[in-house]
Amino acid sequence: MQKLNRKNIGLSNTLPIKIIQFGEGNFLRAFVEYAFQTLNNEVGFNGGIVVVQPIDKGMVSILNDQDGLYTLFTKGIRNGKEVEEKELITNIIKGIDPYINYEDYLNLAKEEELEFIVSNTTEAGISYIASDTLEMTPPSSFPAKLTRLLFERFTHFNGAKDKGLTIIPCELINYNSDTLKQFILDYVSLWNLSKDFKNWVLNSCSFHNTLVDRIVPGYPRDQIEYYYKQLEYQDNLIVSAETFFLWVIEGNDKLKEKLPFHKTDLAVKIVDDMQPFRTRKVRILNGAHTAMVPFSILYGNETVKETIDESFTGPFIRSLVFDEIIPTLDMEKKELEIFAEAVFDRFRNPFIKHQLSSIALNSISKFKVRVLPSLLEYVNRTNDLPTRTVFAFACLIRFYNGTYNGKELPINDGKEIVAEMAAIWKLDSMEKIASQVLGNTVYWDEDLNKIEGLTEAIATSLKMIEEYGIKEAFSKLS
Numbered sequence: 001m002q003k004l005n006r007k008n009i010g011l012s013n014t015l016p017i018k019i020i021q022f023g024e025g026n027f028l029r030a031f032v033e034y035a036f037q038t039l040n041n042e043v044g045f046n047g048g049i050v051v052v053q054p055i056d057k058g059m060v061s062i063l064n065d066q067d068g069l070y071t072l073f074t075k076g077i078r079n080g081k082e083v084e085e086k087e088l089i090t091n092i093i094k095g096i097d098p099y100i101n102y103e104d105y106l107n108l109a110k111e112e113e114l115e116f117i118v119s120n121t122t123e124a125g126i127s128y129i130a131s132d133t134l135e136m137t138p139p140s141s142f143p144a145k146l147t148r149l150l151f152e153r154f155t156h157f158n159g160a161k162d163k164g165l166t167i168i169p170c171e172l173i174n175y176n177s178d179t180l181k182q183f184i185l186d187y188v189s190l191w192n193l194s195k196d197f198k199n200w201v202l203n204s205c206s207f208h209n210t211l212v213d214r215i216v217p218g219y220p221r222d223q224i225e226y227y228y229k230q231l232e233y234q235d236n237l238i239v240s241a242e243t244f245f246l247w248v249i250e251g252n253d254k255l256k257e258k259l260p261f262h263k264t265d266l267a268v269k270i271v272d273d274m275q276p277f278r279t280r281k282v283r284i285l286n287g288a289h290t291a292m293v294p295f296s297i298l299y300g301n302e303t304v305k306e307t308i309d310e311s312f313t314g315p316f317i318r319s320l321v322f323d324e325i326i327p328t329l330d331m332e333k334k335e336l337e338i339f340a341e342a343v344f345d346r347f348r349n350p351f352i353k354h355q356l357s358s359i360a361l362n363s364i365s366k367f368k369v370r371v372l373p374s375l376l377e378y379v380n381r382t383n384d385l386p387t388r389t390v391f392a393f394a395c396l397i398r399f400y401n402g403t404y405n406g407k408e409l410p411i412n413d414g415k416e417i418v419a420e421m422a423a424i425w426k427l428d429s430m431e432k433i434a435s436q437v438l439g440n441t442v443y444w445d446e447d448l449n450k451i452e453g454l455t456e457a458i459a460t461s462l463k464m465i466e467e468y469g470i471k472e473a474f475s476k477l478s
Contacts, residue, residue, distance in 0.1 A: 164204025
């Protein structure tokens with residue numbers, strides 16, 4: 001089998017460099033490259049990408065060995081049917097390791113057609129390191145590296161207003177570009193850079209908060225022979241991803257002109273405010289995940305797919321989402337329901353084995369952020385308790401007992417929380433246990449015993465679970 005490179009597959013065209021991408025990992029290659037290649041193929045965007053390795057040890061050399069080429073396999077459920085597709089990604093021009101070729105990195109700033117910066121340096125990547133200096137080759141943090149690149153561009157083009165860049169980070173933190181922008185301004189101050197440069201960053205560059213959503217398992221090591229059989233070349237950078245794709249970017253009509261995704265079928269939404277989309281994702285996708293984990297593990301399931309397919313747990317989670325979460329959100333109901341249906345397609349994806357135990361990490365803090373707001377808003381809007389959400393809450397508390405039916409439960413939380421919950425479970429009544437947990441303001445930022453009927457409902461659910469088990473307990477309570 002021949003090596004994958006441009007010569008061997010007869011690909012000779014060179015795209016102009018329009019995008020610098022910080023990060024070469026699986027997610028970006030299955031997400032950003034795929035999105036820009038869609039623009040190239042469908043609307044003649046004609047944009048090439050240069051990948052910058054953001055840390056000392058990375059994959060740029062492997063990427064360059066294949067001339068930036070690799071195969072993206074997407075698998076999943078679409079409209080209830082299994083879908084499997086593959087595409088050769090061809091829009092990476094080259095990769096640069098700034099720790100080895102720093103001058104090549106700085107020279108990217110001089111590219112005439114450069115317009116965009118995208119990044120995914122992990123949540124920890126957008127950080128401020130006060131020891132970074134302008135003279136370092138390179139500075140250690142991603143924001144410092146970017147500040148240095150922007151300063152090089154500003155200097156090379158004599159502060160030309162039309163040479164500012166559009167900066168679109170994809171790191172999974174809320175207000176990611178606002179945070180990145182502030183750190184850049186901090187470096188401008190730390191390094192005593194000119195007021196003119198600061199004004200150029202503020203007025204000629206634009207920063208756009210984003211929400212990205214796609215599950216990317218990455219290199220399919222366990223099934224690699226299956227993938228190899230579908231190719232006519234040796235590809236060491238195969239990446240696998242689910243079919244679902246969503247990219248929400250805060251921006252105006254000017255950004256829509258620069259990135260005409262609206263002329264494609266790709267789910268890229270350029271909106272004035274991405275927070276409703278983030279809330280939708282956190283409450284529906286993440287909320288359903290978090291609510292199902294203790295409930296489904298106690299019932300006896302092991303995976304997300306098994307939970308959704310099972311005759312009791314599947315309808316339970318579906319009703320929790322459609323009847324108790326969606327009514328608490330302010331977006332159009334039909335749009336929320338379409339999103340929720342897509343979420344359930346993702347949950348039942350046969351190509352991804354998502355172990356419930358693997359998403360049990362920090363279940364209490366996740367419940368606070370992802371599920372509790374829906375419970376509180378449901379009470380606020382209906383003056384009633386959401387039956388399934390309350391039962392899932394009781395299952396969460398029961399989960400932290402540590403064992404169930406003689407089996408150890410996969411609790412994965414901080415030592416302090418585990419110890420506190422173990423102590424609470426030594427109390428002599430379910431009422432006291434419920435009251436102690438709900439009253440812990442460190443967990444919930446408020447005393448949940450003040451919600452009318454909640455303490456009693458949780459205590460009753462705990463008693464029923466102990467006496468009858470998950471399925472029969474819920475049947476008697478509902």
